[in-house]
Amino acid sequence: MATDRLDTDRVDAAPAEGTEDLEAFRMRARAWLADNMPPLQETLTPHQLMLQDEMGTRARELQRILFDGGFAGLCFPKEYGGQGLTRAHQAAFTHESAPYEMPLVLNVPTFSILAPTLLDFGTEEQKRAHIPKIISGEEMWVQFLSEPSGGSDLASLVTRATRDGDVFILNGSKIWSSGAFRADYALCLARTEWHVPKHRGLTCFIVKIHQPGIEVQQIKMVNGSSEFCQEFFDDVAIPAENVVGEVNDGWTVATRLLYHERDAVGGGSPYTSGVFGGRGEHGSGRTDLIDLARATGRTGDSHVRQLVAESRANDLVGAQLISRVTKGISTGKFPGPAGSLHRLYAATNAERHQDIALELAGAGAGAWAEGDLAGEKGIEFLSRQSGSLGGGSNEMQRNIISERILGMPREYAADKDKPFDEVRHNASPSRPR
Amino acid sequence: MDLELTEDQELFRETTAKFLERTSPLSTVREWAEKEPAGFPADWWRQGAGLGWTSLLVSEDDGGGSVSGHGLLDLVIVAEEMGRGVAPGPLLPVNVVAAALSEYGTQDQRDRYLPDLLSGEAIASWCLTEKGAPGLPSGVGLQATRRGADFVLTGRKGPVEAGAEAEFFVVAALVDGEPTQFLVDADAPGVTVTRAEGLDLVRRFAMVELDDVVLPAAAVLGEAGAGAPQIERLFELAVALECASMAGVIDRVLSFTMEYSFDRYSFGRPLASYQALKHRFADMKLWTEASLATALAAARSVDAKSERAFEFVSVAKSYIGDRAPLILQDCVQLHGGIGVTWDHDLHLYIRRVVQDRALFGTPYDHRERIAQALRLEESHGH
Numbered sequence: 112m113a114t115d116r117l118d119t120d121r122v123d124a125a126p127a128e129g130t131e132d133l134e135a136f137r138m139r140a141r142a143w144l145a146d147n148m149p150p151l152q153e154t155l156t157p158h159q160l161m162l163q164d165e166m167g168t169r170a171r172e173l174q175r176i177l178f179d180g181g182f183a184g185l186c187f188p189k190e191y192g193g194q195g196l197t198r199a200h201q202a203a204f205t206h207e208s209a210p211y212e213m214p215l216v217l218n219v220p221t222f223s224i225l226a227p228t229l230l231d232f233g234t235e236e237q238k239r240a241h242i243p244k245i246i247s248g249e250e251m252w253v254q255f256l257s258e259p260s261g262g263s264d265l266a267s268l269v270t271r272a273t274r275d276g277d278v279f280i281l282n283g284s285k286i287w288s289s290g291a292f293r294a295d296y297a298l299c300l301a302r303t304e305w306h307v308p309k310h311r312g313l314t315c316f317i318v319k320i321h322q323p324g325i326e327v328q329q330i331k332m333v334n335g336s337s338e339f340c341q342e343f344f345d346d347v348a349i350p351a352e353n354v355v356g357e358v359n360d361g362w363t364v365a366t367r368l369l370y371h372e373r374d375a376v377g378g379g380s381p382y383t384s385g386v387f388g389g390r391g392e393h394g395s396g397r398t399d400l401i402d403l404a405r406a407t408g409r410t411g412d413s414h415v416r417q418l419v420a421e422s423r424a425n426d427l428v429g430a431q432l433i434s435r436v437t438k439g440i441s442t443g444k445f446p447g448p449a450g451s452l453h454r455l456y457a458a459t460n461a462e463r464h465q466d467i468a469l470e471l472a473g474a475g476a477g478a479w480a481e482g483d484l485a486g487e488k489g490i491e492f493l494s495r496q497s498g499s500l501g502g503g504s505n506e507m508q509r510n511i512i513s514e515r516i517l518g519m520p521r522e523y524a525a526d527k528d529k530p531f532d533e534v535r536h537n538a539s540p541s542r543p544r
Numbered sequence: 545m546d547l548e549l550t551e552d553q554e555l556f557r558e559t560t561a562k563f564l565e566r567t568s569p570l571s572t573v574r575e576w577a578e579k580e581p582a583g584f585p586a587d588w589w590r591q592g593a594g595l596g597w598t599s600l601l602v603s604e605d606d607g608g609g610s611v612s613g614h615g616l617l618d619l620v621i622v623a624e625e626m627g628r629g630v631a632p633g634p635l636l637p638v639n640v641v642a643a644a645l646s647e648y649g650t651q652d653q654r655d656r657y658l659p660d661l662l663s664g665e666a667i668a669s670w671c672l673t674e675k676g677a678p679g680l681p682s683g684v685g686l687q688a689t690r691r692g693a694d695f696v697l698t699g700r701k702g703p704v705e706a707g708a709e710a711e712f713f714v715v716a717a718l719v720d721g722e723p724t725q726f727l728v729d730a731d732a733p734g735v736t737v738t739r740a741e742g743l744d745l746v747r748r749f750a751m752v753e754l755d756d757v758v759l760p761a762a763a764v765l766g767e768a769g770a771g772a773p774q775i776e777r778l779f780e781l782a783v784a785l786e787c788a789s790m791a792g793v794i795d796r797v798l799s800f801t802m803e804y805s806f807d808r809y810s811f812g813r814p815l816a817s818y819q820a821l822k823h824r825f826a827d828m829k830l831w832t833e834a835s836l837a838t839a840l841a842a843a844r845s846v847d848a849k850s851e852r853a854f855e856f857v858s859v860a861k862s863y864i865g866d867r868a869p870l871i872l873q874d875c876v877q878l879h880g881g882i883g884v885t886w887d888h889d890l891h892l893y894i895r896r897v898v899q900d901r902a903l904f905g906t907p908y909d910h911r912e913r914i915a916q917a918l919r920l921e922e923s924h925g926h
Contacts, residue, residue, distance in 0.1 A: 401918055410920040413912075420914035424859040428838045435837035438547045452830050459830075512829055513822035517802060520817040 117231040117367070122186050122381050123441035126197050136196070137203045143180055148173070148211035157387050161216050162336075167251055167293045170214035174248025177214070177384070184246035186381040187226070192243030198381040198437075205385055213385030214248065220289060221245060222382045223375035225252035225298055228368040232356045237317065241296065254368060255285040255299035255318065255342060260537035262287075262500075263507050265300075265369075266309040266362060267526070269539045270344065272301035272316065274351075279303070279316065281324075281347040283539050287501070291340035292327050294320055300365050303358060305532040312531055313361035317353040324348075333493040369503065370450060376502040377453035379433045396426055399484075400464075403471045406484045418467045425460045432456055448515040455508040461498040465491060545624065545795075546617070546840050556596070556611045557621045563595060564629045570889050573630055573746055582667075582709045583746035584632040592633060593664025597622055601643040601781070606654050607662050608646065616781065616847040620788035620839070627792025630892045632746035634706035636785045637669035640778050644670070644714050644725070648766040648774055653727060657712060669710040670778060671701035671728075671752055672904075679904045681716075681723075681775045686754070688717040688724060695719065695764070697726065697757045703740050703903070707750025710737075714765060714778075715754070722769035726759055733757070743895045776854070779904060780846045783857040786900040787839040790868045793893050793900075794832050798825075801875040821878065828871050835864045855917040858910035865907040868897045 131139075151157065164170055177183040178192075185201045187193025194200075226245045229238060244250040258268045270283025281301060288297065297318045304312030320327065324347035329337040356364040374380045387397070400419045409415045433453045439445030468488040469476050475485025476492065499505045513519045526534040549557065567588060568576070576584055593599070600615040600622075602608025611618040619639060626635060642661055645654050660666035677683030686699035697717055704713070713728045730737060734757035740749040766774060802825060805815040815821055842860035845853040872894045876883035883890050901907070 401920065404920060411922045416915035416920055417908065417911050419918065419920060420911035421862070423914050423918060424862050424911065427841075427856070427859045428834050428863050431837040431841040432834045435547060435833060435840070442547060444547055452833055455826070455830055456834060506823070509823040509826035510819070512826035517822075517825055517829060519805075519822050519825065520814070522819060 119227045119231050133199055136200050140204050140207045144207055144211055147176055147180055150210055151212055157215055167216050170216045171248040173214040174217055178247040191238055192246045201381050208385045215385050218383035219375050221252045223380035224371045227371045227382055231367050232364045251294040253288045253291045253294040253297045255288055255297040257287045259286050260539055263504055267536045270301045272303050277351050278348040281344045281349055284343050286341040288340050289338050292329055300361050306530045308528050309531045310362040312359055314358050315355040315361035315364040316349050334490050372502045373450040373454040377457045379437050379453055403484050422464055422467050429456050429460050448511050451508040451511040455505055458499040458505050462495055465495040550612050552611050560622050560625045564631050568631050577745035583748050589633055590664035598638050599662045601639050602646040606646050606658050614847045616843055620843045623785045623788035624792035627789035628796040630896050634667050636782055637705045640670045640782050641668040641714050643781055644778055666711045667706050667709045668712050669704050669706050671704050671713045671715040680909055681779050684716045684723055686717040688719045693761055695759045697754045700753050702751035703749040704752050705749055707737050707752050708739050716775050719768045723771035723775055724768045725765040725771045725774055727763045744899045780853050780857045782904045783861050784843045784846045787842055787860040787864050790864045790897050790900045791835045791839040793897050794868050794871045797872055797875050797893050798828050798832050801878055831867045838863050858913040862907040862910040865901040872897055
C-alpha cells in the first residue's frame with residue numbers, strides 16, 4: 112500500500128505558500144470564539160454536556176457555527192470544505208477553544224476516523240458528496256467493523272455482501288459501533304468472496320444507516336451508558352458506487368481506518384477540535400484528580416499528593432510521546448504502526464488514572480451523596496477497561512509493537528493462506544426477537 | 545534520541561558516539577574502573593573538552609559556544625551517548641558549574657575559572673546536596689555567616705560528583721536564611737575532601753567538609769541572598785542531563801536485550817517468538833520511547849528557560865526514574881542467570897541508572913515538586 116501518497120499524509124507536509132501565520136491565526140481564533148461560541152458554564156462539564164445531547168443535535172448546530180466562521184475542518188484539504196492548515200494551527204485552536212462549548216462528540220469517530228479514511232480511499236465523487244457535509248456538521252459517521260463473532264480477529268468477519276447487478280445485498284450483524292443510532296452513514300466492511308484467504312475477500316462500503324432492512328439496537332453498558340450499538344442487516348441493497356477502494360480489497364481500507372483509529376484513540380489525530388479536559392491554570396490537561404483531592408480535603412496528605420502528581424506526570428508524558436511518535440512517523444523514522452505506541456500508552460494510563468481516582472475517592476466511591484465527585488469515580492471505575500479494549504485491545508497493540516515495530520516473529524495463525532470457507536470460524540448470531 | 549536534530553547536531557552526535565566507541569568501550573571502562581583514580585585518564589577528558597563537551601552552556605564571549613544555538617539540546621546529546629556507553633567523566637558537574645559561571649559570574653570570576661574548565665585542564669563541581677532533603681534546592685542548609693566584609697562557611701556537603709578531582713566548587717549555602725552561592729577553591733583553608741563510595745564503576749564521588757572557610761565578598765556568585773533562582777536553574781540543568789543519561793541507558797540496553805532474544809533459542813525457538821516475552825518487549829519499547837520523549841521535552845523547556853521547566857524536569861525525572869530501573873531489571877530477567885554475573889555488562893548500566901535516579905531528587909521528591917507546581921494546598925481542607 113502506497114501510504115506515502117494518501118491524502119491524509121498531506122497534513123504533515125510543509126505548509127502551503129500563504130498559510131496564515133500561527134500567532135495571527137491564534138489571535139483571530141481567540142477573538143472569533145469570544146464573539147461566536149457559547150462559553151462553558153461552571154455547572155456542567157463538557158462530558159456532561161455531551162451526554163445531554165444524546166442525538167447530537169446541539170453538536171451539529173455548534174459545528175455549523177464553526178463551519179460558517181471558517182474554523183471547521185482546520186486540517187482537512189480546502190477542496191473538500193476544510194481549511195488546509197497545519198497540526199499546529201489545530202492545536203492552537205483547540206487550546207483557545209477550551210473555555211467554550213464545542214461539538215466534541217463529532218471528534219471521534221466522525222472527524223478523526225471515518226473522514227480521514229474516506230479522504231484516503233474514497234472516489235472523488237464520494238469525497239465531494241460527503242466530506243464537506245461532515246465538516247459542516249450535517250453528517251455524522253460511524254464504522255461497522257466488529258462483529259459478534261469476533262473482535263480482535265477482525266478479518267474473520269462473516270457479514271455477507273453479495274453482488275446482484277448494480278447493487279450488493281448485505282446480510283449479517285455488526286457491533287460496538289459508537290453512537291450509530293444518531294449517525295447518518297457508516298463505513299461497513301463485509302465479505303464479498305469466500306473462497307480466498309480471509310483478508311482477500313472483504314469489501315468496504317458506504318452504508319446509509321437509517322433505511323429499511325437495517326435495525327439499530329443500543330447496548331446498555333456497565334456504567335449505564337447506551338452509546339454502543341449493534342446493527343442487524345436484512346437484505347439491504349447497497350449501490351455498487353458505494354464501494355470504497357476496490358472490491359475484495361477492503362482490508363487495505365480497513366487497515367488504514369484502524370491506523371486512524373489508533374491515532375484518534377491515542378490522542379494523536381490532527382482532525383479533532385477541542386478537548387474534554389478544558390484548560391485550567393495548568394495548561395490543557397484534565398484536573399479531575401486535583402478537584403477530587405480538594406473535594407475530599409486531602410491535598411496536604413503526602414500519599415494523595417504523590418498520586419495526583421503521578422497521574423499528572425503520566426498525562427504530560429503521554430502528550431510528549433504523541434509529539435515524538437507523530438514526528439517519527441511523518442519523517443519516516445518510525446513505521447506507521449508506531450501509532451500503537453501512544454494507543455497503548457493512553458490505555459494503560461487510563462487504567463492507572465482510574466486506579467488512582469478510586470484510591471483518592473476513598474469511601475465515597477462506594478456510596479455517596481448525590482452529585483459527589485467521588486461517586487462519579489466509583490462509576491467510572493466500572494468502565495476501566497474500555498480504553499484497553501476499543502480500537503484493538505492492548506494485547507493486539509502489543510502484538511503490533513513487537514511484530515511490526517520490533518520485527519519479532521509473527522504469532523502462528525491456523526488460517527494463514529487458507530480459503531476462508533475452509534477455516535473454522537464463528538457463525539453470525541441470529542437476531543433476537 | 546531527538547528526532548529533529550539539525551545536520552550539525554547529527555554530525556556532533558556521530559562524532560561523540562564514535563569517539564566514545566573508540567576510546568572508551570566497555571572493556572576500557574572496566575579497566576579504568578580498576579586503575580584510574582578519577583575513573584578516566586586526564587588526557588581523555590581534555591580530548592572530550594576539545595569535542596565541545598565542556599563549552600556548550602557557555603557564551604561565545606566567554607570562550608564557549610553551542611552547535612545549534614541551543615546549548616542544552618546539544619549537551620543532552622552527549623549525556624545520552626554517555627549513557628549508552630556508561631562513559632566516565634564529570635559531564636554533569638563541569639557543565640553545571642560552567643553554566644553557573646557563564647550565567648551569574650562576574651568578569652573576574654569568569655576570567656579566573658572558565659578557561660581551564662573549558663579546556664578540560666580543570667574539573668569543578670557543584671555542592672548542593674546535604675543531609676535532610678538530599679539533592680534538592682529546598683535542602684540547602686549550610687550556613688554562611690558574615691564576618692566583616694567576609695563570609696564564613698561551615699558544614700558538610702555530599703555526595704559531590706568528582707569532588708576529589710575538582711579544583712573548585714560552587715557551594716550552595718544560606719546567608720541570613722537566604723540561598724547564596726559561593727565559589728570555593730578546593731585547596732582553601734578549612735576545606736577537606738574525602739573520597740566516598742559509589743555504585744557506578746567510573747563516576748567518582750566525595751564528601752566535602754567546610755570548617756570555618758573564610759571567603760571574600762568576591763567569592764559570592766551573583767549577589768548574597770539572591771541564590772534561589774540560580775540554584776533552581778542549575779538543578780533543572782542537572783536533572784535534564786540525568787534524564788538524558790538514563791534514557792540513553794535504557795535505549796541501549798533494550799536494544800541489546802532484543803538482539804539477545806533473537807539469537808537465544810530454547811525449545812527450538814528464539815526467545816523473541818514467545819508471545820509472553822514479545823508483550824514484555826512491547827511494554828519496554830513503549831516506556832523507552834516515552835522516556836526519550838519526556839527527557840527531550842524537559843531539556844527543551846530548560847533550554848528555553850520556560851516557566852514550565854520546573855514541572856517538566858520533575859515529570860521527566862519521576863517518570864524515567866521509576867521506569868528505567870524496572871526496565872533494566874526486566875532485561876536481566878530476560879537474559880537469565882548470565883545477567884547477574886560480574887562479567888556481563890548489564891550491571892554497569894544498572895549502576896549508572898540507579899545513581900542517576902538517586903541523585904538530584906528521587907521520583908518521590910519530584911512528584912512532590914509536581915504537586916507544588918499544581919498548587920495543591922499543603923494544609924487540609926477548605
